[in-house]
Amino acid sequence: MANMGMAFAILGAAFAAFLAGMGSAVGVGLAGQAAAGVVTEDPNKFSKVLILQLLPGTQGIYGLLIAFIALSQTGILSGEGSEISLVKGLMYLAACLPMGIVGYISAKWQAKASVASISLVAKRPEQFGKAMIFPAMVETYAILALLVSLLSISGVTGLPI
Amino acid sequence: MSDTLYTYAVARIRSKEMSLLNAAAIEQLMSAKSYTECIRFLQDRGWGDGNTQTAEQLLATEREKTWALIGELVEDLSVFDVFLYANDYHNLKAAIKLVCTESEDFGLFLSHGTVDRDDIIRAVREKDWNSLPEPMRQPAQDAYEALLQTHDGQLCDIIIDRAALDAIYQAGAGSENDLFRMYAELTVASADIKTAIRCANTGKSLEFIRRALAPCSSLDVEKLARAAAEGRESISDYLATTDYAAAMEALNRSPSAFERWCDNLIIEYIRPQQFQAFGIGPLASYILGRENEIKTVRIILSGKLNDLPEQAIRERVREMYV
Numbered sequence: 001m002a003n004m005g006m007a008f009a010i011l012g013a014a015f016a017a018f019l020a021g022m023g024s025a026v027g028v029g030l031a032g033q034a035a036a037g038v039v040t041e042d043p044n045k046f047s048k049v050l051i052l053q054l055l056p057g058t059q060g061i062y063g064l065l066i067a068f069i070a071l072s073q074t075g076i077l078s079g080e081g082s083e084i085s086l087v088k089g090l091m092y093l094a095a096c097l098p099m100g101i102v103g104y105i106s107a108k109w110q111a112k113a114s115v116a117s118i119s120l121v122a123k124r125p126e127q128f129g130k131a132m133i134f135p136a137m138v139e140t141y142a143i144l145a146l147l148v149s150l151l152s153i154s155g156v157t158g159l160p161i
Numbered sequence: 162m163s164d165t166l167y168t169y170a171v172a173r174i175r176s177k178e179m180s181l182l183n184a185a186a187i188e189q190l191m192s193a194k195s196y197t198e199c200i201r202f203l204q205d206r207g208w209g210d211g212n213t214q215t216a217e218q219l220l221a222t223e224r225e226k227t228w229a230l231i232g233e234l235v236e237d238l239s240v241f242d243v244f245l246y247a248n249d250y251h252n253l254k255a256a257i258k259l260v261c262t263e264s265e266d267f268g269l270f271l272s273h274g275t276v277d278r279d280d281i282i283r284a285v286r287e288k289d290w291n292s293l294p295e296p297m298r299q300p301a302q303d304a305y306e307a308l309l310q311t312h313d314g315q316l317c318d319i320i321i322d323r324a325a326l327d328a329i330y331q332a333g334a335g336s337e338n339d340l341f342r343m344y345a346e347l348t349v350a351s352a353d354i355k356t357a358i359r360c361a362n363t364g365k366s367l368e369f370i371r372r373a374l375a376p377c378s379s380l381d382v383e384k385l386a387r388a389a390a391e392g393r394e395s396i397s398d399y400l401a402t403t404d405y406a407a408a409m410e411a412l413n414r415s416p417s418a419f420e421r422w423c424d425n426l427i428i429e430y431i432r433p434q435q436f437q438a439f440g441i442g443p444l445a446s447y448i449l450g451r452e453n454e455i456k457t458v459r460i461i462l463s464g465k466l467n468d469l470p471e472q473a474i475r476e477r478v479r480e481m482y483v
Binding site for chain 1: 165168169170171172173174175176177178179438439
């Protein structure tokens with residue numbers, strides 16, 4: 001039981017990295033298909049559609065960041081591996097979940113918005129700026145989840161439990 | 162079926178839609194001084210393959226291009242069967258007439274059906290009805306025998322046209338996509354209305370009319386058949402009680418005005434697909450948009466070739482998809 005806290009903390013880090021990474025992989029892949037369709041017909045639009053394709057990729061980076069911080073706080077990265085109570089371990093897990101879950105869902109929906117914006121750019125390349133805004137709005141919620149996870153992890157670290 | 166299956170295809174279609182003829186381009190085509198100028202205008206827009214000279218070659222090349230693109234984008238073309246059945250049954254009709262009249266005119270056949278036209282010709286020639294798809298077998302045999310025994314080409318046409326409409330309706334009704342369902346419903350209903358009007362004009366019997374009309378959900382074919390047997394007035398009275406009340410004005414003008422009304426209704430329905438980023442709908446709409454564009458260009462070119470007055474051409478010109 002003594003190591004269960006550490007196990008849950010690592011599980012939390014894994015959730016953040018896995019779920020957000022999965023969402024981004026699916027999202028960038030989906031937007032990539034649309035981008036390829038547009039570039040097949042007009043290679044000049046490559047740079048514009050590439051940016052739109054990459055937008056759903058940020059959640060994977062946020063997930064990695066949260067996983068990295070969680071692992072660092074538990075001492076896994078430094079190799080010290082200080083003992084963590086079961087309650088604290090569960091708290092780390094809970095702190096990582098917002099990034100994992102919101103990251104996964106927001107990446108998928110951001111990809112759909114990106115695909116729609118890629119269609120917009122295909123027809124009206126001069127509206128690229130506006131086209132960027134629609135998928136970027138979804139990013140707000142990934143950033144909010146990132147903030148919650150970040151603040152929670154730092155808060156949990158300081159708790160005397 | 163997952164909507165995201167066609168993401169690449171829809172994005173490519175979005176780019177392709179840019180080269181479709183819009184209302185302004187049709188207006189330019191209309192204002193061309195001659196048939197030759199029209200052909201040059203279309204060639205400048207990328208129509209044809211550089212070697213095409215006549216309007217029919219140009220239009221056939223464009224149709225080939227559309228299906229070649231769709232074939233490239235969609236692995237299983239059977240999703241578009243509802244659009245292709247009409248070609249199959251047209252080819253079946255042509256094959257039966259070809260075999261029965263021993264003519265050698267192969268120009269009557271259409272490409273892009275669900276069954277290879279050579280297979281249809283062979284099946285009719287050898288009376289190997291079982292080699293045809295199940296829904297085609299009985300109508301093919303009935304139409305063949307009707308033409309051989311009665312030499313009544315109209316009866317043969319009625320049998321096959323009815324089978325074609327049944328096939329289109331079944332394909333539409335079995336689809337999960339609203340667009341295919343709407344297309345099938347409207348195709349069958351408009352064909353029924355046109356048939357009813359023709360039958361009323363030529364004084365056909367109620368039995369004949371019943372045989373010609375295909376059931377669909379927006380029309381009560383029994384009522385329509387009875388109305389057609391009574392005359393045009395009765396058809397108008399019946400249609401006034403249906404979704405096609407607005408079509409009466411067009412119907413009273415001319416059959417071609419009614420056809421235009423039906424085509425415009427489909428275009429109006431599919432137009433929002435231009436803003437859909439996922440699903441098969443934008444691809445299906447592109448096919449219908451292209452077919453509509455080709456039909457409109459054919460109308461304008463034949464009008465210019467035959468020196469028809471501008472008003473007569475304009476009356477037949479369809480709304481454009483883009």
